[in-house]
Amino acid sequence: MSETELHAIYLSLKVALWVSVITAPIAVLLGWLMARKTFRGKIILESFIHAPMVMPPVVTGYLLLVLFGRHGWIGQWLDGWFGFRLVFSWQGAVLASAIVALPLAVRSVRISVSMVDQKLEEAAQTLGFSPLRTFFKVTLPLAWPGILSGVLLAFSRSLGEFGATITFAGNVEGITQTLPLAIYSAMQVPGEEHTAMRLVIYSLLLCFASLIVSELLNRRAKRKLLA
Amino acid sequence: MLDTSFQVEESALGIFGPSGCGKSTLFRAISGLLKPEEGRIVLDEEVLLDTEKSIFVPPYRRNIGLVFQDARLFPHWPVEKNLRAGEFQKKRVIGRPFNFDDVVELLQIRPLLKRPVNGLSGGEQQRIALGRALLSNPRLLLMDEPVTGLDAKLKREILPFLSLIHTQLNIPCILISHDMTDILQLSNYLLLMHQGSIVGQGTLFHLISHPEMLSKLSRADLMNVFPVYVKSQSKDSGICKMETTQDDLMFTSDYWSDVSRGHIFTIGISPSEMALALQPVENISMCNQIRASVIRVVHATERSLCLLKASRMVFMVEITPESEKRLRLRSGAPVWILFKSKAIKRISSQGVSET
Numbered sequence: 001m002s003e004t005e006l007h008a009i010y011l012s013l014k015v016a017l018w019v020s021v022i023t024a025p026i027a028v029l030l031g032w033l034m035a036r037k038t039f040r041g042k043i044i045l046e047s048f049i050h051a052p053m054v055m056p057p058v059v060t061g062y063l064l065l066v067l068f069g070r071h072g073w074i075g076q077w078l079d080g081w082f083g084f085r086l087v088f089s090w091q092g093a094v095l096a097s098a099i100v101a102l103p104l105a106v107r108s109v110r111i112s113v114s115m116v117d118q119k120l121e122e123a124a125q126t127l128g129f130s131p132l133r134t135f136f137k138v139t140l141p142l143a144w145p146g147i148l149s150g151v152l153l154a155f156s157r158s159l160g161e162f163g164a165t166i167t168f169a170g171n172v173e174g175i176t177q178t179l180p181l182a183i184y185s186a187m188q189v190p191g192e193e194h195t196a197m198r199l200v201i202y203s204l205l206l207c208f209a210s211l212i213v214s215e216l217l218n219r220r221a222k223r224k225l226l227a
Numbered sequence: 228m229l230d231t232s233f234q235v236e237e238s239a240l241g242i243f244g245p246s247g248c249g250k251s252t253l254f255r256a257i258s259g260l261l262k263p264e265e266g267r268i269v270l271d272e273e274v275l276l277d278t279e280k281s282i283f284v285p286p287y288r289r290n291i292g293l294v295f296q297d298a299r300l301f302p303h304w305p306v307e308k309n310l311r312a313g314e315f316q317k318k319r320v321i322g323r324p325f326n327f328d329d330v331v332e333l334l335q336i337r338p339l340l341k342r343p344v345n346g347l348s349g350g351e352q353q354r355i356a357l358g359r360a361l362l363s364n365p366r367l368l369l370m371d372e373p374v375t376g377l378d379a380k381l382k383r384e385i386l387p388f389l390s391l392i393h394t395q396l397n398i399p400c401i402l403i404s405h406d407m408t409d410i411l412q413l414s415n416y417l418l419l420m421h422q423g424s425i426v427g428q429g430t431l432f433h434l435i436s437h438p439e440m441l442s443k444l445s446r447a448d449l450m451n452v453f454p455v456y457v458k459s460q461s462k463d464s465g466i467c468k469m470e471t472t473q474d475d476l477m478f479t480s481d482y483w484s485d486v487s488r489g490h491i492f493t494i495g496i497s498p499s500e501m502a503l504a505l506q507p508v509e510n511i512s513m514c515n516q517i518r519a520s521v522i523r524v525v526h527a528t529e530r531s532l533c534l535l536k537a538s539r540m541v542f543m544v545e546i547t548p549e550s551e552k553r554l555r556l557r558s559g560a561p562v563w564i565l566f567k568s569k570a571i572k573r574i575s576s577q578g579v580s581e582t
Contacts, residue, residue: 129312130287
């Protein structure tokens with residue numbers, strides 16, 4: 001394995017892990033909101049959250065450039081005040097993958113929260129549980145298997161993210177070249193077929209590994225719940 | 228649609244009415260789970276709701292316990308953790324006049340403590356739900372049809388606990404039921420509801436004294452309920468002699484194999500299974516003849532209810548308007564109440580007398 005290949009794997013895992021960490025609390029908050037609350041403009045919020053799921057990832061990447069690019073609306077502020085640029089950085093890759101993976105996590109959380117019997121939450125309130133305590137002691141534990149699924153789904157999705165990443169974070173070897181991008185690059189170069197094949201195999205191994213870990217964690221969570 | 232207004236200063240209250248009349252809705256409003264569009268709720272001089280002044284105390288700050296018809300135990304916690312669910316508020320626990328063990332003994336749930344929640348029977352779940360609500364030291368306990376749906380044997384087991392909660396633990400209670408007999412176990416003071424409104428409040432005696440309230444009570448709702456203790460039993464004679472705990476009226480019921488002398492329980496005699504006579508009747512198979520005097524006769528559609536006083540107890544006897552005319556029943560008139568031994572139904576067990 002060459003250093004480039006090693007880096008690609010390392011970067012993919014690093015990005016996917018960060019995506020999971022960032023999307024988890026956001027997905028839990030938004031999923032809970034969608035499942036439990038009604039408010040004006042809820043449909044609009046829902047559409048915004050789910051848009052990246054139906055938009056071509058390249059379009060998502062383009063829109064991210066508009067917002068966070070060097071001359072983007074938020075990007076120029078970040079650059080001016082902190083000297084920080086998201087484009088062509090691994091943090092940018094995280095952002096791109098997170099936006100694309102978030103809808104999946106939110107959907108999973110929403111479904112599992114809506115399956116928590118609200119009668120139990122009512123009972124908790126009559127026992128003196130504030131809404132916050134009710135959430136952490138009753139809703140969250142009972143929705144946990146679904147939340148975990150959602151986060152793992154986000155992890156897997158971001159392992160495979162391509163379109164938004166290459167558009168926004170770019171294909172910079174060693175910095176933003178995740179595994180899918182590395183495979184793509186290898187395929188462009190004649191004579192690098194073996195490299196491409198190796199990278200594909202690593203990619204498949206990662207996928208299967210994450211699927212197995214995901215299934216094991218899920219089963220453990222369900223077992224603990226029904227104990 | 229709920230449109231109620233009442234003010235009560237009792238420590239035990241029963242809310243009675245047919246299914247769908249709004250009893251549960253009223254509970255939800257009192258506990259804060261439901262926020263009415265318009266209204267005012269005051270408990271012990273604390274305003275819990277006042278829509279005009281935009282005051283609304285959320286349920287978790289009201290300190291009102293609620294036992295639901297479906298126990299609603301937390302499935303991810305074992306029984307003991309469920310019981311202690313409301314104990315996280317240290318202030319409430321410090322002021323509690325009873326402790327964890329007291330409640331566990333009272334409800335007889337010690338063998339269940341370490342068990343998971345699923346797999347428990349309906350009666351066990353209800354007792355644990357009751358214990359959980361109690362241990363949070365509520366200043367008012369609301370019980371929504373806590374024994375509805377349980378079989379008769381289970382009801383007989385649990386009902387005494389409900390009245391013990393009130394008498395031994397000194398927690399004010401409100402009980403909802405569509406079964407008058409259940410309610411009378413706990414409280415004499417009733418709120419009668421019908422189609423979203425309160426149509427009457429007071430003791431059962433007061434309620435049945437008024438035709439418009441009596442008309443809302445069906446035949447099945449009325450029951451003469453008394454605590455008694457067993458004086459003697461005879462299997463050969465097939466009878467059980469009992470005496471009321473508060474007076475010295477003697478009743479004779481059928482023989483029950485599972486009770487013994489000194490056993491205390493609550494009995495019920497339906498007004499439609501009693502007859503009135505102007506003189507005592509000899510040579511009759513009916514075992515019970517109680518001397519009483521007429522208080523008054525109340526008329527509902529197609530039936531008359533005669534209210535009588537024997538010793539210090541009030542009896543309701545249903546008769547036809549024709550019989551009422553024939554017997555010429557007037558206030559103060561002496562009569563004899565007759566009923567068979569079979570008419571006496573056992574409602575719940577209260578334990579054994581020490582005398």
